[in-house]
Amino acid sequence: MTARSHSLLVQDARTRRRNAAEARFRVYGLGAISVAALALVVLLSSVVSSGIGAFRQTYITLEISLPEAKLDKSGTRDPEVMAKVTTFGYAPLLQDALLRTMEQSGITTSLSAADVGKIISKEAAATLRDHVLANPDLIGGSVTLDVLAEGRIDGYFKGRVTLESAALDANTSPEALRIAQGLADAGVIETRLNRRFLTAPDASDQRPEAAGLGVAILGSLYMMLVVLVLALPIGVATSIYLEEFAPRNRLSDLVEVNISNLAAVPSIVFGILGLAIFINFAGLRQSSPLVGGLVLTLMTLPTIIISSRAALKSVPPLIRDAALAVGASRMQAVFHHVLPLAAPGILTGTIIGLAQALGETAPLLLIGMVAFVRDYPAAYTDEAGLFAEAATALPVQVFNWTQRADPGFVERASGAIITLLVFLLAMNAAAILLRRRFERRW
Amino acid sequence: MSLADLTVSTLAIAALSSTTAAARDNVQIAGSSTVLPYASIVAEAFGENFGFPTPVVESGGSSAGLKRFCEGVGEHTIDIANASRAIKPSEIEVCAENGVTEIIEVRIGFDGIVLASDIDGNSFAFTPADWYLALAAELPVDGTMRANPNTTWNAVRADLPDQPIRAFIPGTKHGTREVFEEKILLQGCKDSGALDAILQMNGRDEDAAEASCMAVRTDDLSVDIDGDYTETLARIDADANGIGVFGLSFFENNADKLKVATVSGIAPSTETIASGAYPVSRPLFFYIKAAHLDTIPGLQDYAAFFVSDDIAGPDGPLADYGLVSDPELAEIQETVANRTLLGGM
Numbered sequence: 001m002t003a004r005s006h007s008l009l010v011q012d013a014r015t016r017r018r019n020a021a022e023a024r025f026r027v028y029g030l031g032a033i034s035v036a037a038l039a040l041v042v043l044l045s046s047v048v049s050s051g052i053g054a055f056r057q058t059y060i061t062l063e064i065s066l067p068e069a070k071l072d073k074s075g076t077r078d079p080e081v082m083a084k085v086t087t088f089g090y091a092p093l094l095q096d097a098l099l100r101t102m103e104q105s106g107i108t109t110s111l112s113a114a115d116v117g118k119i120i121s122k123e124a125a126a127t128l129r130d131h132v133l134a135n136p137d138l139i140g141g142s143v144t145l146d147v148l149a150e151g152r153i154d155g156y157f158k159g160r161v162t163l164e165s166a167a168l169d170a171n172t173s174p175e176a177l178r179i180a181q182g183l184a185d186a187g188v189i190e191t192r193l194n195r196r197f198l199t200a201p202d203a204s205d206q207r208p209e210a211a212g213l214g215v216a217i218l219g220s221l222y223m224m225l226v227v228l229v230l231a232l233p234i235g236v237a238t239s240i241y242l243e244e245f246a247p248r249n250r251l252s253d254l255v256e257v258n259i260s261n262l263a264a265v266p267s268i269v270f271g272i273l274g275l276a277i278f279i280n281f282a283g284l285r286q287s288s289p290l291v292g293g294l295v296l297t298l299m300t301l302p303t304i305i306i307s308s309r310a311a312l313k314s315v316p317p318l319i320r321d322a323a324l325a326v327g328a329s330r331m332q333a334v335f336h337h338v339l340p341l342a343a344p345g346i347l348t349g350t351i352i353g354l355a356q357a358l359g360e361t362a363p364l365l366l367i368g369m370v371a372f373v374r375d376y377p378a379a380y381t382d383e384a385g386l387f388a389e390a391a392t393a394l395p396v397q398v399f400n401w402t403q404r405a406d407p408g409f410v411e412r413a414s415g416a417i418i419t420l421l422v423f424l425l426a427m428n429a430a431a432i433l434l435r436r437r438f439e440r441r442w
Numbered sequence: 443m444s445l446a447d448l449t450v451s452t453l454a455i456a457a458l459s460s461t462t463a464a465a466r467d468n469v470q471i472a473g474s475s476t477v478l479p480y481a482s483i484v485a486e487a488f489g490e491n492f493g494f495p496t497p498v499v500e501s502g503g504s505s506a507g508l509k510r511f512c513e514g515v516g517e518h519t520i521d522i523a524n525a526s527r528a529i530k531p532s533e534i535e536v537c538a539e540n541g542v543t544e545i546i547e548v549r550i551g552f553d554g555i556v557l558a559s560d561i562d563g564n565s566f567a568f569t570p571a572d573w574y575l576a577l578a579a580e581l582p583v584d585g586t587m588r589a590n591p592n593t594t595w596n597a598v599r600a601d602l603p604d605q606p607i608r609a610f611i612p613g614t615k616h617g618t619r620e621v622f623e624e625k626i627l628l629q630g631c632k633d634s635g636a637l638d639a640i641l642q643m644n645g646r647d648e649d650a651a652e653a654s655c656m657a658v659r660t661d662d663l664s665v666d667i668d669g670d671y672t673e674t675l676a677r678i679d680a681d682a683n684g685i686g687v688f689g690l691s692f693f694e695n696n697a698d699k700l701k702v703a704t705v706s707g708i709a710p711s712t713e714t715i716a717s718g719a720y721p722v723s724r725p726l727f728f729y730i731k732a733a734h735l736d737t738i739p740g741l742q743d744y745a746a747f748f749v750s751d752d753i754a755g756p757d758g759p760l761a762d763y764g765l766v767s768d769p770e771l772a773e774i775q776e777t778v779a780n781r782t783l784l785g786g787m
Contacts, residue, residue: 083493086487086490122759129490168698170697204485204486205479205482280513280518283517285466285517286518368470370500370502371500372481372482372498374489375468375489389468390470402672403669403670403672405479405672405691405696
């Protein structure tokens with residue numbers, strides 16, 4: 001007798017082999033999941049680490065004097081006359097204000113006034129001009145404004161730009177960074193939460209610090225509205241007809257095969273179709289969210305139809321039979337009993353279809369939505385109609401920013417990816433929540 | 443269901459009504475991705491300072507832009523095509539077939555093309571001949587064409603560093619590729635005497651000889667980049683031996699990561715390009731559809747603003763970004779003001 005306790009059950013070799021095979025399979029499965037999880041973690045951490053900076057922004061607080069001689073020679077304060085002074089006229093005022101602030105803070109420099117002025121974003125002149133045009137009474141006095149710091153300076157406070165890299169960079173210099181550090185110590189420069197990133201429009205290659213997602217979010221929202229309003233009723237009506245009313249014959253089989261096929265068609269094909277039909281034939285405006293929404297509707301319809309049909313199919317036949325047995329018409333049976341029970345599944349499918357459409361770039365490429373757009377699109381104008389003003393979309397903005405030369409746009413692109421992921425996460429979470437809460441199982 | 447019906451029909455009516463609505467009020471631009479940054483800088487400043495909406499600028503390449511430009515006249519077609527090369531006679535023909543007979547050509551300045559490598563790597567002083575001998579698919583040797591045997595730069599020319607050849611050059615859809623072929627490969631082919639050797643071999647067929655000069659090797663020593671310069675930069679980041687082809691403005695924005703090579707002893711800069719000393723540069727253009735000038739509000743103003751001294755001059759924001767401003771800017775301003783058509787059409 002040994003001290004070891006033995007089970008009475010002695011496994012034969014065959015059972016041990018089978019158990020070992022199962023154990024191995026579990027290890028494979030765990031391995032597969034860890035590889036997938038690792039890939040996700042690497043992807044997310046690289047996106048978050050390079051994109052989180054986009055949600056913070058460096059501002060300079062300046063007291064800017066507004067001489068009448070430069071801004072409104074006529075002295076009439078007539079907005080039309082004042083508008084003749086362009087942003088090129090406002091930029092020197094900002095430069096003067098910065099030099100004065102440096103003097104007050106006791107910062108001296110060997111840089112020329114023009115090079116010091118480059119610490120301020122080119123966007124600032126436009127901000128100041130808009131502010132003055134909106135408040136003409138300020139002229140002759142002075143105004144205190146928070147203006148954007150230039151992208152390299154912003155990068156310095158976020159750790160993207162160092163004194164070493166600045167020495168090699170034609171757009172900035174270590175001296176400019178030292179000035180910025182001095183101003184930050186004096187409390188004039190501050191890095192804080194960047195709400196503008198979600199509201200401001202895109203900016204040109206010289207102003208990465210000013211670029212935001214405002215137009216893209218609006219464009220995506222408009223397109224999702226169009227998709228929802230068109231794809232949901234059409235998709236649901238199609239699936240109800242096919243599932244509940246259509247006779248089973250060659251024709252309905254053909255329709256079914258085609259719908260499944262369409263779901264797998266590359267999305268760029270819908271863009272080609274959209275260009276031919278909606279823009280060249282129907283004459284709708286290029287770059288408009290209406291056309292984008294119509295194209296995405298075509299793309300999303302198969303997804304919605306397939307998931308709606310699955311939801312309808314999962315409602316047990318006895319529900320229909322019971323309704324018919326008490327004298328309901330087939331339409332009453334469907335609309336009063338089957339559809340409400342299938343609704344959670346239909347909604348889930350719709351939300352997943354919308355999420356898919358939200359992340360789509362390829363079809364938008366051909367209808368002119370992959371573009372530089374600065375003006376917020378109006379939902380409706382009398383001249384243009386509904387959703388007809390040019391816009392971009394969230395994934396398009398990511399695509400655009402990754403192509404820009406200025407390294408500041410890398411941060412913006414990653415920030416846009418984070419924003420897009422948050423939207424997608426919210427939509428998919430809503431889909432799961434709906435399913436959990438309302439879906440009935442038989 | 444009636445609610446759904448209602449929404450569908452409302453939307454359909456709205457969609458239809460927008461087709462019959464008044465003229466588009468923003469300028470619509472598409473074309474070269476090289477011109478895109480300049481065009482968006484101008485569009486932004488234009489939107490800020492004038493009472494017009496900011497023009498919408500798309501990229502997609504010079505050829506794609508000109509193709510859309512030539513699709514016809516009317517609101518649903520673009521007003522301006524940006525191009526990093528001059529419009530071709532074949533494109534003018536397509537334009538004319540579709541009713542686009544009045545085109546204004548506007549040259550906005552020059553763009554330098556630079557050869558740059560990783561900042562921590564070797565320094566290079568190239569000649570066009572070096573690149574021809576490194577990248578040609580076949581080289582003439584003793585009266586026959588042989589596959590290019592060179593795999594390191596010092597095999598091409600002894601003074602160059604002993605570094606494997608790894609070139610990232612623009613793909614064929616880019617306007618930059620044409621300039622690269624013409625100003626570097628073809629020039630190198632002539633300089634090295636290879637062109638003469640090929641002409642002797644093929645019985646003076648110049649077209650075939652030039653095509654052979656510009657045929658790039660297809661092994662992975664030379665990689666076509668179909669994406670943008672950001673992709674080329676990422677490739678060089680990943681491969682320290684890589685040497686890429688960039689636009690001057692892109693290089694200037696990433697000077698902390700890249701080291702630029704001289705070509706025939708001249709370093710690229712706005713000065714050397716403007717003077718013509720640096721050999722690899724090309725003009726940039728945009729093309730205006732003259733028929734739209736009176737129907738699209740702001741089109742004429744945008745074009746005039748683009749070439750104004752404030753913007754395209756040597757001290758303007760475009761020069762700041764890397765464009766070499768045109769010495770004949772005053773004439774170009776007149777072209778825009780007088781609406782002088784291309785080729786006296």
